[in-house]
Amino acid sequence: MKLTMAIAGFGKSANRYHLPYLALRPEIKVKTIYDHGFRHYPEAQQAWREQGVTLTKDFQQVLTDPEIQLITLTTPAATHYQLAKEALNHGKNVLVEKPFCQTKAEAAELLALARRKGLVAMPFQNRRFDSDFLVLQRVLQVGYLGRPLEVESHMDHYRLQATQVNGAMINGQFYGLGVHTLDQMVALFGTPKQAYFDIRPQQNQGDLDDYYEVDLFYEGFKAKVKSSNLVATPYPKFLLHGTQGSFLKYGIDQQENDLKAQIMPGTAGFGQDDPSAYGRLHYQNSNGDWIDKSLATPTGDYGRVYDAMLASITTGAPKLVSDQELLTVMALLEAGAASAGPHVVTL
CATH class of the missing domain: 3.30.360.10 (Dihydrodipicolinate Reductase; domain 2)
Incomplete structure (x- = not known):
C-alpha cells in the first residue's frame, strides 16, 4: 500500500528524526513540506525541491490537498493541539511529535475526533x-x-x-x-x-x-x-x-x-x-x-514508527502507541x- 504525506515544520526534528528515515521508504511519498519561515537548512530545502517535493509557507495548501493522507507535525510543542485538530477536521491522519499536546483532556479530544472521522492520530514515540x-x-x-x-x-x-x-x-x-x-x-x-x-x-x-x-x-x-x-x-x-x-x-x-x-x-x-x-x-x-x-x-x-503508521492507516492494524498508553503518559x-x-x- 502507498501513502502520500506532508511534513509540518522544517527544524531539527524533521531533518534528523523524520525525513532521513522516510527517504528509505518508497511506499511513503513526501509530497509537501510546510514551514512558517524556512529559516534553517537551506541546502536540505534545495535538495527536497530537486526531488519534486513542494515547499510551502501556507498550511492551508497542505490541509486542502486531497492527495495528502497523513500530516506529521514537527512544529513547536505549543502548536500541536491546534494544528492536529485542523488536520483531523480536514480528513488527514496525524502523527504528532512529542509532546502530543499539553493536557490529557486535549489528547482525549483529539483521539475522539480521529475516531469519529475514521482517522489515525498518534504521537511520534520514536x-x-x-x-x-x-x-x-x-x-x-x-x-x-x-x-x-x-x-x-x-x-x-x-x-x-x-x-x-x-x-x-x-x-x-x-x-x-x-x-x-x-x-x-x-x-x-x-x-x-x-x-x-x-x-x-x-x-x-x-x-x-x-x-x-x-x-x-x-x-x-x-x-x-x-x-x-x-x-x-x-x-x-x-x-x-x-x-x-x-x-x-x-x-x-x-x-x-x-x-x-x-x-x-x-x-x-x-x-x-x-x-x-x-x-x-x-x-x-x-x-x-x-x-x-x-x-x-x-x-x-x-x-519503524512510520511502518506502524502506514499499517494502521492502510490496513487498520493496531496503533503502535495505543490510545490508553498516550492518555496515561499525558496524565503523568x-x-x-x-x-x-x-x-x-x-x-
Missing part, C-alpha cells in the same frame, strides 16, 4: 525503537532475571550553561524528554498505581525545569526515570534488577550519535553499537549457577506539572 530500549525489552521478554523488581532509566548530559529561562512547562525538560522515558515504561508495564515527581530548574535560574526524577509504582515493582544536564560521569542508561539477577546497559542509541554526525540511515554500520557498550547480564540460572552474559544490542530504527505529564516541588499522585 524511542520505542532505541537500541538500548529494545535490548531491555528482550531481557524482560526472555525472563533472564525472574520477576522484575526495579528498573532505572537515565537520559542525562553534561551541559554546563548559565541560563535564565522562563516559560510554560510544555517547553521544559520534563515534557520534552520525560515524555520519552515515561512512554517507554508505560509501553513495558502499563499504567502505574502511583507516581512521585521531582521536577525543577537545576542550573536554569528561571522557572523552566531542566531536571526531573519520577518514580512509577506498580504492584511489587518500581520504575524510575531521571534526567539532568549536570551529570559528568554517566549512569547506566538502563539498570534492571530482578529476583534472579541484574542487567546493566551503558550508552545511548548510536542512531543519535550518527545522525548528529550527518551519517544517515542506510549507510553501512549506521546505528550499530560497539561491542564494548553491549548490555551485561549477571543472573542465576535454573541450576543455581551464576551466569555472566553479554547481550548484543539490536540496531534501532526510528523509521500533567500530574507532574500540577504542583511545584516534590509530590506524589495516585492515578
Whole structure:
C-alpha cells in the first residue's frame, strides 16, 4: 500500500528524526513540506525541491490537498493541539511529535475526533525503537532475571550553561524528554498505581525545569526515570534488577550519535553499537549457577514508527502507541506539572 504525506515544520526534528528515515521508504511519498519561515537548512530545502517535493509557507495548501493522507507535525510543542485538530477536521491522519499536546483532556479530544472521522492520530514515540530500549525489552521478554523488581532509566548530559529561562512547562525538560522515558515504561508495564515527581530548574535560574526524577509504582515493582544536564560521569542508561539477577546497559542509541554526525540511515554500520557498550547480564540460572552474559544490542530504527503508521492507516492494524498508553503518559505529564516541588499522585 502507498501513502502520500506532508511534513509540518522544517527544524531539527524533521531533518534528523523524520525525513532521513522516510527517504528509505518508497511506499511513503513526501509530497509537501510546510514551514512558517524556512529559516534553517537551506541546502536540505534545495535538495527536497530537486526531488519534486513542494515547499510551502501556507498550511492551508497542505490541509486542502486531497492527495495528502497523513500530516506529521514537527512544529513547536505549543502548536500541536491546534494544528492536529485542523488536520483531523480536514480528513488527514496525524502523527504528532512529542509532546502530543499539553493536557490529557486535549489528547482525549483529539483521539475522539480521529475516531469519529475514521482517522489515525498518534504521537511520534520514536524511542520505542532505541537500541538500548529494545535490548531491555528482550531481557524482560526472555525472563533472564525472574520477576522484575526495579528498573532505572537515565537520559542525562553534561551541559554546563548559565541560563535564565522562563516559560510554560510544555517547553521544559520534563515534557520534552520525560515524555520519552515515561512512554517507554508505560509501553513495558502499563499504567502505574502511583507516581512521585521531582521536577525543577537545576542550573536554569528561571522557572523552566531542566531536571526531573519520577518514580512509577506498580504492584511489587518500581520504575524510575531521571534526567539532568549536570551529570559528568554517566549512569547506566538502563539498570534492571530482578529476583534472579541484574542487567546493566551503558550508552545511548548510536542512531543519535550518527545522525548528529550527518551519517544517515542506510549507510553501512549506521546505528550499530560497539561491542564494548553491549548490555551485561549477571543472573542465576535454573541450576543455581551464576551466569555472566553479554547481550548484543539490536540496531534501532526510528523509521519503524512510520511502518506502524502506514499499517494502521492502510490496513487498520493496531496503533503502535495505543490510545490508553498516550492518555496515561499525558496524565503523568500533567500530574507532574500540577504542583511545584516534590509530590506524589495516585492515578
